[in-house]
Amino acid sequence: MPTRTFLAQVRAAAIASTLGVSAFAAVQPTATIDKPKQRTLTEGGCRILSDNSTFSGIWGPSALPMLALTIGPGSAMADAMHANKAKYAGPGRYTNEIIAVYLGKNALEDSYGGLGTVVIAPDGHSGTFDLNDHKASGHFDCGVAPSRP
Secondary structure, three states, rough: OOOHHHHHHHHHHHHHHHHHOOOOOEEEOOOEEEOOEEEEOOOOOEOOOOOOOOOOEOOOOOOOEEEEEOOOOOOOHHHOOOOOOOOOOOOEEEEEEEEEOOOOOOOOOEEOOOEEEEOOOOOOOEEEEEEEEOOOOOEEOOOOOOOOO
């Protein structure tokens, strides 16, 4: 006869399956700044914007995230910064994308930003970033691959 624990696990998996959720825990969204200072944050995530061609990732409070990056033409600053405006096409290497790293208490203190390279891993939800001037770099995980709207 099955144990209560086993039955509870089967019941939880059935409920999760019905709701369209994996019975296994998803990876927690995480960003790690490796350079200039080691910092890790487990708050944030990624999405595909409504234009269906721009990837956006933000980790930390929306007012001043520790890490923010965009890939694609949908960034409000793409033209002004002369960023790459090629459409996001899934896993791969993207150059001259907008990256911002804020390690201080405000946007003027200990901040690093500009254009850089973002690599999205084959899993579609993790990757690396490095500013073109190499002053800031690190890695991230969205938790799950962002879905298209």
